[in-house]
Amino acid sequence: MSQKTGVPPSHRFTKSLPVDFRFMGSPTSDRIGYTDINLGNNGVTKLNSPEKNSDSGVKVVERVENGVADTEQGNDDSPYSGNVKLVENMPFVGNGDLDSATAPLPSVSESNIGHRWSDINSYAAKKKVQSWFQLPNGNWKLGRIMSTSGTESVISLPAGKVLKVNSDSLIPANPDILDGVDDLMQLIYLNEPSVLFNLQYRYNQDMIYTKEGPVLVAINPSKKVSLYGNDYIEAYKNKSIESPHLYAIADTIIREMTRDEVNQSIIVSGKSGSGKTETAKIAMQYLAVLGGGSGIEYEILKTNPILEAFGNAKTLRNDNSSRFGKLIEIHFSETRKISGAKIQTFLLEKSTVVQCAEGERSYHIFYQLCAGAPRALRGKFVDIFIFLQCNVLPPGNN
Numbered sequence: 483m484s485q486k487t488g489v490p491p492s493h494r495f496t497k498s499l500p501v502d503f504r505f506m507g508s509p510t511s512d513r514i515g516y517t518d519i520n521l522g523n524n525g526v527t528k529l530n531s532p533e534k535n536s537d538s539g540v541k542v543v544e545r546v547e548n549g550v551a552d553t554e555q556g557n558d559d560s561p562y563s564g565n566v567k568l569v570e571n572m573p574f575v576g577n578g579d580l581d582s583a584t585a586p587l588p589s590v591s592e593s594n595i596g597h598r599w600s601d602i603n604s605y606a607a608k609k610k611v612q613s614w615f616q617l618p619n620g621n622w623k624l625g626r627i628m629s630t631s632g633t634e635s636v637i638s639l640p641a642g643k644v645l646k647v648n649s650d651s652l653i654p655a656n657p658d659i660l661d662g663v664d665d666l667m668q669l670i671y672l673n674e675p676s677v678l679f680n681l682q683y684r685y686n687q688d689m690i691y692t693k694e695g696p697v698l699v700a701i702n703p704s705k706k707v708s709l710y711g712n713d714y715i716e717a718y719k720n721k722s723i724e725s726p727h728l729y730a731i732a733d734t735i736i737r738e739m740t741r742d743e744v745n746q747s748i749i750v751s752g753k754s755g756s757g758k759t760e761t762a763k764i765a766m767q768y769l770a771v772l773g774g775g776s777g778i779e780y781e782i783l784k785t786n787p788i789l790e791a792f793g794n795a796k797t798l799r800n801d802n803s804s805r806f807g808k809l810i811e812i813h814f815s816e817t818r819k820i821s822g823a824k825i826q827t828f829l830l831e832k833s834t835v836v837q838c839a840e841g842e843r844s845y846h847i848f849y850q851l852c853a854g855a856p857r858a859l860r861g862k863f864v865d866i867f868i869f870l871q872c873n874v875l876p877p878g879n880n
């Protein structure tokens with residue numbers, strides 16, 4: 483654990499995850515709002531359409547979630563929810579996190595957990611592998627099982643602290659050699675803390691893409707990362723880079739579309755602010771470079787600012803939030819060149835025109851009109867905004 487190179491110091495000793503770094507579906511998750519983690523049907527998924535058509539195409543679909551987070555619905559199925567039953571806290575020099583583990587927790591009903599993990603847990607306890615356990619505050623801590631008797635295990639923490647915990651609450655951790663694997667399917671133990679640790683480990687090194695079998699998990703870096711541009715496009719086209727990337731997904735679908743003459747789809751899904759719009763644009767850039775030549779590709783890319791002007795607005799979660807869904811069809815000729823495109827929009831949030839919550843704004847177009855209008859006209863626009871109860875400050879000023 484402690485001898486890894488290229489790993490931030492914070493990860494060398496303890497695989498500790500912050501309280502708000504949870505799976506989609508975990509009851510107290512929040513941080514996910516700024517990421518695109520959502521194993522299952524989120525992230526970027528590639529699907530084959532059963533249609534067989536000589537005019538093959540690629541569809542990029544952005545799913546509208548209206549800012550309602552999957553995470554906010556809670557997840558009663560999570561085997562981890564409130565699963566740490568602290569039997570006894572051995573005396574140790576505590577810190578804030580661990581002290582909170584001393585508070586007695588409601589015992590875990592067997593029907594709730596259903597012993598779903600008991601086989602793995604007993605194996606882990608027997609082998610004394612390192613295991614995760616969740617503190618009452620939601621943080622995951624990594625410990626090494628020192629001994630097990632009955633339903634109780636004694637685990638040691640990196641700082642030499644020792645805890646006696648319910649064995650059922652321990653979640654096996656993967657060996658260090660698997661830290662940061664490209665594909666989550668390579669993990670021996672595919673459980674919540676292991677997946678989160680792996681994603682965080684990669685994210686800390688600006689590796690925002692991770693595969694989960696055929697699904698690409700993308701974490702919004704919320705900063706510029708040097709993962710895009712012509713050099714990367716060339717590298718993925720020539721297959722000289724293999725690390726998970728959106729370009730790799732786009733490359734695969736073009737190849738499969740050509741080979742099988744079957745339409746392909748990329749579904750981009752995630753909660754508001756997770757990066758769906760950016761992801762769709764990045765995928766389209768790759769498709770445009772590979773299928774470019776006719777000039778149509780530039781026209782397709784140039785539709786984005788126009789669509790965003792009329793359909794995007796600042797929300798509390800995202801300064802450039804799409805308030806509509808989008809289905810982009812890109813048509814390719816038999817020579818793999820882009821021959822046309824069709825962009826359908828749907829479910830535009832009309833209320834945004836006349837109603838803005840505190841700290842939010844109406845559609846960008848109103849502010850752009852204001853910014854470009856002559857002074858006299860601008861005054862009238864501002865009056866209208868006030869009438870509509872919208873924030874009147876122009877883009878970038880609030």
Ligand SMILES: Nc1ncnc2c1ncn2[C@@H]1O[C@H](COP(=O)(O)OP(=O)(O)OP(=O)(O)O)[C@@H](O)[C@H]1O
Pocket residue numbers: 547549702703704705706707752753754755756757758759760761800802803804805
């Ligand atoms: N790959 C990325 N690299 C850098 N920044 C990114 C990336 N993806 C997203 N972001 C940042 O996150 C912000 C929000 O992303 P985006 O608008 O794509 O989210 P969204 O999921 O489409 O949100 P909404 O559902 O509200 O429309 C972007 O404006 C950008 O600043």
